[in-house]
Amino acid sequence: xxxTVEEALTIYPLSRAKLVAGEKGLTRxxxxxxxxxxxxxxxxxxxxxxxxxxxxxxxxxLDMALSTLRMLDERGGAGLGIKVGRYWNEIPQELYDxxxxxxxxxxxxPFEFTFSDQMDALFNAEYTKTTKKLQTVLEKQKQLMQxxxxxxxxxxxxHMISGILGQPIAVFGQGGNVLFHNxxxxxxxxxxxxxxxxxxxxxxxxxxxxxRIPLMDPHGCTGFFKVYVNSPLMLKEEEALFHxxxxxxxxxxxxxxxxxxxxxxxHTLSQVFHDFFQRELSFHDxxxxxxxxxxxxxxxxxxxxxxxxxTDQLGAARLLNEVRxxxxxxxxxxxxxxxxxxxxxxxxxxxxxxxxRIFHKKEFLxxxxxxxxxxxxxxxxxGLHCWVSRAKAQPEVIFDAYNECLETHRAADRLHMTQTVLxxxxxxxxxxxxxxxxxxxxxxxxxxxxxxxxxxxxxxPELALTLEVYFEYDGSINETSRYLFVHRNTVSYxxxxxxxxxxxxxxxxxxxxxxxxxxxxxxYLKNKT
Numbered sequence: 059x060x061x062t063v064e065e066a067l068t069i070y071p072l073s074r075a076k077l078v079a080g081e082k083g084l085t086r087x088x089x090x091x092x093x094x095x096x097x098x099x100x101x102x103x104x105x106x107x108x109x110x111x112x113x114x115x116x117x118x119x120l121d122m123a124l125s126t127l128r129m130l131d132e133r134g135g136a137g138l139g140i141k142v143g144r145y146w147n148e149i150p151q152e153l154y155d156x157x158x159x160x161x162x163x164x165x166x167x168p169f170e171f172t173f174s175d176q177m178d179a180l181f182n183a184e185y186t187k188t189t190k191k192l193q194t195v196l197e198k199q200k201q202l203m204q205x206x207x208x209x210x211x212x213x214x215x216x217h218m219i220s221g222i223l224g225q226p227i228a229v230f231g232q233g234g235n236v237l238f239h240n241x242x243x244x245x246x247x248x249x250x251x252x253x254x255x256x257x258x259x260x261x262x263x264x265x266x267x268x269x270r271i272p273l274m275d276p277h278g279c280t281g282f283f284k285v286y287v288n289s290p291l292m293l294k295e296e297e298a299l300f301h302x303x304x305x306x307x308x309x310x311x312x313x314x315x316x317x318x319x320x321x322x323x324x325h326t327l328s329q330v331f332h333d334f335f336q337r338e339l340s341f342h343d344x345x346x347x348x349x350x351x352x353x354x355x356x357x358x359x360x361x362x363x364x365x366x367x368x369t370d371q372l373g374a375a376r377l378l379n380e381v382r383x384x385x386x387x388x389x390x391x392x393x394x395x396x397x398x399x400x401x402x403x404x405x406x407x408x409x410x411x412x413x414x415r416i417f418h419k420k421e422f423l424x425x426x427x428x429x430x431x432x433x434x435x436x437x438x439x440x441g442l443h444c445w446v447s448r449a450k451a452q453p454e455v456i457f458d459a460y461n462e463c464l465e466t467h468r469a470a471d472r473l474h475m476t477q478t479v480l481x482x483x484x485x486x487x488x489x490x491x492x493x494x495x496x497x498x499x500x501x502x503x504x505x506x507x508x509x510x511x512x513x514x515x516x517x518x519p520e521l522a523l524t525l526e527v528y529f530e531y532d533g534s535i536n537e538t539s540r541y542l543f544v545h546r547n548t549v550s551y552x553x554x555x556x557x558x559x560x561x562x563x564x565x566x567x568x569x570x571x572x573x574x575x576x577x578x579x580x581x582y583l584k585n586k587t
Contacts, residue, residue, distance in 0.1 A: 059185060061088045062135050063108070063163050067292070069183045072176045074168035075139065078149060079157035084164065084390070087131075088136040091177045094126070105134035109140070110173045117145040123153055127162055137163035139176075156255050194293045198222055199302060206306050215310055216240075216387070219303050223285060228268075229307060229387070230282040233380045235432040237387035238460075241286055254282060258301070270299050270456075273308040280311045281383075311383065322350050328399040331406065335460055345453060355397050355410040356453035361446065363426065364463035366404035368441025378405045380433060390425040403467075406460065411449060419481070426479045443467070444479040473581045475530075484532075487571075488578045499579035506576035509559045524552040533570070 064084040066072055077084070077424050089106030096115060097420035103109070109130065109150035116123040127138060136214045138157070140149060149164065167176065220227045234467045236245050236254045255274040267286050273281045283304045294493050328348045333339040339347075348356065365381050367374045381396045385391055385407055395410040409422075433442060447462035462482040469485035470477075477484075491499075504511075510522050524542065526551070531537035535553075539546040553564060562569040 061180070061187075062086065062498075063088055066180060068164075068180050071168055071179060072165075074171070075176075078162055078164050078166050079154045080137065080163040081158075083137065083161040083163045086134075086136045088180075091180060093173055101129075103129055103133045103135050106136055106498075107133075108136040108139060110139045110167065110176070112141045112144050113146040120150055120152060122303045123150070124311040125158055127153065127156055127160065127164075131160040131162050135162070135312070137165060137255075139167045141167045141169060141173075176216055181316040192237075192295060197301050198224070198299055202302050202306060204298070206309075215307070219306065223299070223303060226286045227303075228284040229285070229311075230284075231311075231352050231383045231387075232279060232376070233491060235380060235384050235429070237281070237383065238389070248511075249286070249432075269297065271300060271302055271304040273311055275308050280308060313563055321496040324399065326399070327351055327353060328392075328401065331399050332401055335401070335457060341454065348453075353397060355408045355454060356394055358413060359411045359449055359451045360421070361409050361411060361449050362456070362459040362463055363407040363409065363447075364401075364404055364460070364467065365407065365447070366441075366443055369375075377433065381405055381430065381442075382407075384429040384433070388425060388429040390421070391429060403464065406463075408456075423479050423481060430478055442478065444510075445470070446479065446481045448482050473578060474584070475581075487574060488582070491575065491578070494579075496583060499583060503576040503579040503583075506560075506572055507580065510556070516539055521552055521556050524549060524554050526575075526577070528553065529574060 062084065063086050066088050067075065067077065067084075087106050088108050090104065091103075091108050091110060092104075094109045094111035094115065102388045102534045107130075109126070113123075117125065127134075128137060130519075140146065142148065145493055149166070155165065156162075167173075173307070202219070205218060205222065216227065216229055218242070220240055226241040228241060228248050229237045229510050230249075230333055231237050236248060239248060241248065254270060256267070256274065258271045259268055260269055261567050266286050268284045271285075273283055283300075285300050285303075327347070330339065330344060330351075334341070334344040365378065367377055378400065383394060385398060391410060392408070395405060398405060398407045400406075416552070423446065426446070430442060432446065445463040445466040447459040447466075449457045450456065466480055466482045469475075469488055470480055471484070473488060475484070508527070526536065527541050528535070528538045533539065535546050535549050539549045542549070557564050560573075562573070564570060
């Protein structure tokens, strides 16, 4: 039996009973019912047990009644049911007070019904409830099976599985990156005590519980799956249902990862792109291969993203698999049709920009950044970056888009730029002026920045740092204040002082352009030195 005391009080004839004390204990779990007919019955109390009594053994011994009540509480009992009218005309006030203190329910049982009438009703209600639950589980198993037998990929797989289970879920990638969740919890709470062991287990989670299952395939763990439930007790059949859902997820996620290793469409197309970029394949043959493999992302406006990892990074291939997984299942990036290929330099992702709605470059870059945030935060992960091309409208310029990604990568190295995600527009100015002599660069930046960095000047270092961060974050006062851990008004005040020192107006595009060039040249020469 797995009922709360409150649920038990809705079942006839126990519904005729009256709750007289311990109202705050109505959520106690009732697993069994026992009849107290001996003085030492309290010694045999089990967890979840409710005692029914006529009060015969305690009618002249209030201390025994109080002791029994306390023992019920200590052993996790469900409550005490007393049939008033035979040996007790009323329940002593001291017992009321103690029950309220312990939050232990006391019920006045209906006199006209036997104990067996009430016990049978409880067991029958539990049997009916369990049967209905099993029927529901069976129906959900059939729905999961039908979903799995569709034999086609669905970008909405997570919502589908959550809907079938009727519970909120969370799905995590290999590295703990959150691929999906429809809970009310933050990602930090969802990842509590990460990394996890690769064994299924229950864990407490606020007022609810969750069942965590590792997604295991023959190649290892492809991620984790959590189901969040409000019910205090679950049937073993329901756990089996969760395992069945986990197997479907394992298939989909594992297939995504293994596509990069096995002979497949992805493997073939990766080789096609590699050969085309190396000029070993003509554009005609390139498009012919793309068409034969039904690659459609180049048929509309698209954007290329090259993800690279430092060459000394251990497990780089596996980390790129995790990045690909994050891009595919990220809530915002799911709106874009995408293809992902493994090249010598890293992971090349092509996102088709939706024509039915306005494309916001800032939101797109923010989505890339958030999808990498967990991977980038690992202490062991360094040198993970995304280099983003400008938007392209024809397939003929895919090579240009790829080169823009590489050019952004090279320029960022020369300019010592540390952003995780960097758009080609951020380095376009430097591309125009990179052929200037180093003497000319040095002369220009020292002339512009001399009021701040000149050897004879005594400028507050905080002002110089504020200006550097302000330009690093493309003139965003909010981002600058967040990085420096100061209020945005403080940033604005410092920028006003800097503008006075430099004799510039930061509202003028020409002055901002001069400063932008000065910092580009300064960073380039400083890093080279």
